[in-house]
Amino acid sequence: MMRHVRLFATALTLVSAAALGGVVTAGPAAAATYTCGNQGKYYTGTAVTGQGNTGNRVIEAQCLLKSSGYLTAGQVDGVFGTNTYNAVRSFQTMYRKYCNSGVAVDGVVGRDTWAALRGPCPA
Template sequence: MRAVCATRHTVKRAAVLAATAGLVTAGLLTGPASAAGPAAAPAGTKAACAYYNGTALTVYGQRGDRVSQVQCLLANRRYLPWGDVTGYFGTRTLAAVKKFQSRHHLTADGKVGTKTWRALYA
């Protein structure tokens, strides 16, 4: 059973990475190529955030794909600079999440739970 789960995770991750590579090749995965920030990208351009597609609780101090997804979605909405999409949920990400939550009439606790994920994907 454990090997089956690991295989599914590996296959799913490979599919996400392949899809992302295809978007990059097609020129559809955009985001500023430099540290200049959102001004470097054409107006209205958003990156395809393909790090994670779930709604698991994501909080301060965590690292990984879930955090990168939160940061990418926040950067697309200009709550976080692109240079801060690092995969680490630090103080800047915490402040951006709280600001986003406040502006979307959610409890501004800095925790990315189901309601905050839904609002980020909306």
């Protein structure tokens, strides 16, 4: 019952704002974008980072993926969503193939993937 009251109140507010000439927008605000700089600008650790995570760890992973050509500047938004997941899997697949590495292809940035993103193929 309380949920219906809240939904009605929200709908009434939107209709009232529109009727009074107010601006009504729908949907979430646009995500922020970040400028990638030097490696380690946002995060230097190796914590497991995956879908649903947000913040500096994600921004750093996205910047590293961007510098490797797996994301565009507009996709560096600090949200580990589908684009980042797919970029991580693509990176892991290529790294595994060309560096003869056992890095897991799982779409998660863990210890091994952080090392792969930050350095060249192991000798």
